[in-house]
Amino acid sequence: METNFGATPPYTVGVEEEFQIVDPSSLTLTPAIDAILAARDAAGLPADTLTSELSASCLEVRSPVCETVPDLAKEVLDLRSRVRELVEGCGARLAAAGAHPFSDPVSQPITSDARYLQVEERMGWTARMQTIYGLHVHVSVPDAEHAVRAVSALSKHVPLFIALSANSPFWGSSDTRLASTRTKVFELVPRSGLPPAFRRWEDFEGYVGTLVSTGIIPDYSWCWWDARPHPRFGTVELRALDAQTDASRTASLASLVQCIVATANDYSPECPLYTEENKWSATRYGLDASFHDFSAGNSAPAREVVRNLVEELVPVSQDLGCEAELLGTLEIVEKGNGAEEQRRILGKLGSFEDLMRHLVATTA
Numbered sequence: 001m002e003t004n005f006g007a008t009p010p011y012t013v014g015v016e017e018e019f020q021i022v023d024p025s026s027l028t029l030t031p032a033i034d035a036i037l038a039a040r041d042a043a044g045l046p047a048d049t050l051t052s053e054l055s056a057s058c059l060e061v062r063s064p065v066c067e068t069v070p071d072l073a074k075e076v077l078d079l080r081s082r083v084r085e086l087v088e089g090c091g092a093r094l095a096a097a098g099a100h101p102f103s104d105p106v107s108q109p110i111t112s113d114a115r116y117l118q119v120e121e122r123m124g125w126t127a128r129m130q131t132i133y134g135l136h137v138h139v140s141v142p143d144a145e146h147a148v149r150a151v152s153a154l155s156k157h158v159p160l161f162i163a164l165s166a167n168s169p170f171w172g173s174s175d176t177r178l179a180s181t182r183t184k185v186f187e188l189v190p191r192s193g194l195p196p197a198f199r200r201w202e203d204f205e206g207y208v209g210t211l212v213s214t215g216i217i218p219d220y221s222w223c224w225w226d227a228r229p230h231p232r233f234g235t236v237e238l239r240a241l242d243a244q245t246d247a248s249r250t251a252s253l254a255s256l257v258q259c260i261v262a263t264a265n266d267y268s269p270e271c272p273l274y275t276e277e278n279k280w281s282a283t284r285y286g287l288d289a290s291f292h293d294f295s296a297g298n299s300a301p302a303r304e305v306v307r308n309l310v311e312e313l314v315p316v317s318q319d320l321g322c323e324a325e326l327l328g329t330l331e332i333v334e335k336g337n338g339a340e341e342q343r344r345i346l347g348k349l350g351s352f353e354d355l356m357r358h359l360v361a362t363t364a
Contacts, residue, residue, distance in 0.1 A: 001205060001220065004234035005143050011262050011320060012065050012140045013072055013254055014235075017080075018133040018243050019059045019363070020095040021087065027356040029103040029131065031056035032092045033111055039090050050083060054116045055131045056109040059087070059094070065140075069258060069322035073251035080247055080364060095359040097338060098133055098168025098182035098242030102352045105131035105172075105185075118218075126189055132182040133243040135165065137254045138235040139261040144201035146264065147229040150236040153260050153267040154227035155194055158240045159278035159291060160309065163302040164329060165253055166286040167242035167338025173352055179286030179339040182242050183279075186224075191217075194272040194279065195225035204229060236261055245338055245363055252328030258320060259313040270294070286337050303333045 023030040033056045040050045051060045061083055066072040080094075087094050099105075106128040110120045120127040141147045154161075166179035178184065187193050198204045208220045217223070220231065226240035238257050244250045260267075274294040281289040282302065289302040300308075310329055317326040335341075346355045 001208065001231055003144060003231040005141055005147060005231065007234045008065065008140045009067070010140055010142045010146075011258055012067055013069060013258050014063045014065045014138045015072065015076065015250060015254055016063075016136040016138075017061045017076070017096065017250065018053055018135070019061060019083075020097065020100055020133055020359075021057045021059055022093045022095055022100070022356065022360065024091070024093050027093075027353055027360070029055075029057035029100050029108055030092055031109045032087075032090055033057070033059060035090045036087055036092070039086050043086060045082075045086075049079070050086075052111045052113055052116070054111060054119060054127065056111045057103075057131065058111075058133060059083070065138075068320065069251055069255040069325045072254055073248070073325060076247045076250055077364075084363070093360045094363055095356065096133070096243045096245045096363040097342070097359050098166070098180060099171055099185070100131065101170035101342075101346075101355055102173040103131070105129055123189060129185055129188055132168070132185050134182065134186075134239060135241040135243050135250060135253065137238045137241070137257040138230065138233060139258050140233075140235050141261065144229070144231070147231070147236050148198050148201050148204060149267075150261045150264040151195060151227045151229055152197070152269045153264040154236065154238050154257065155272065156267055156270045156275060157260060157309070158194060158226045158275060159282040159289070160302065160305060161238065161240050161253070161256070162242075162279060162282040163285075163287045163289055164256075164306065164332050164337060165241040165244065165249075166282070167244060167342070169339040169342055170346075170352065170355075175343070178284055179337065180242055180283050183240070183283045189224060191223045191225065193226060194275055195223075195227055197269055197272055199269075242338065245341075245359060247364060248328060249332060249338075251325045252332065255317060255320075255322040255325035256310075256313070256329055258322060259316050259326060262316050262320060263313065286339050287333060306330070306333050
């Protein structure tokens with residue numbers, strides 16, 4: 001297995017944002033990825049900046065690797081502006097949220113890429129259901145053992161990340177009563193959800209090696225856990241986040257990931273079965289969830305858990321130069337996550353079409 005841990009300075013950061021491609025008139029999802037990628041090439045944009053995903057109505061935008069989160073925040077804003085102009089030139093629009101509120105997911109074509117066609121062949125209907133949109137955060141780590149510890153630390157905080165980022169309350173023109181519908185839809189696919197509790201790098205390598213040698217998966221990138229090592233990139237990757245409508249929230253969530261990875265040695269592993277209980281609570285209730293500390297035997301509101309964690313991480317955020325962005329997570333706590341905002345907007349405007357117009361207009 002190719003590993004590049006330590007190839008860059010530790011704790012550099014980058015993100016992958018998945019955007020909905022929608023028709024400007026009907027505001028339904030539209031499979032315009034091929035036209036957008038052709039326009040990308042004509043505009044001379046690097047191929048690794050804009051790319052396809054499983055659904056042909058999804059555009060993935062990848063930031064450059066940044067030394068600091070403030071640098072990342074600037075790059076994300078610039079990329080969103082440039083990509084929005086390019087997509088509109090192709091007769092489509094962009095929206096950022098974890099799921100489209102009314103388009104039929106299974107009617108969306110699969111992207112005509114060999115990898116995605118293979119995914120559809122192996123997964124059938126579950127692949128067709130993956131019309132969902134996430135935010136993935138990568139943070140570089142110095143070595144493989146740190147990668148294992150960092151994945152464990154991030155996994156422990158997956159419920160908190162879901163509570164903060166939840167931005168997909170609607171599915172098929174219905175309120176699912178979940179804060180993050182995307183989270184449950186993604187769990188339809190194999191090797192998703194919380195990762196196994198690997199204790200050493202050899203445990204991860206051995207697990208992946210067995211699946212590859214038996215032909216179950218082609219390589220480690222078919223392990224789509226909420227948090228995973230990405231040895232080829234030399235990073236750990238948090239995948240549990242819904243796409244964020246507001247780019248400033250992307251930066252705030254990235255800062256929280258970076259700080260947890262940098263302090264991974266301070267966390268003791270937690271049994272995934274216990275974490276799963278808090279993950280469900282976050283998926284259902286978002287920031288109104290209550291999280292149980294199974295080692296201490298007590299519970300606390302999600303908002304209180306976020307505030308306490310941010311307070312603990314302020315010193316390392318100062319060292320990393322991302323204090324302002326880290327404190328931005330407290331703004332999410334105060335104003336509410338994307339799911340809360342979407343429900344407010346729907347209640348105010350009255351229709352899912354109006355909600356989509358709002359998402360398109362505010363994706364910046």
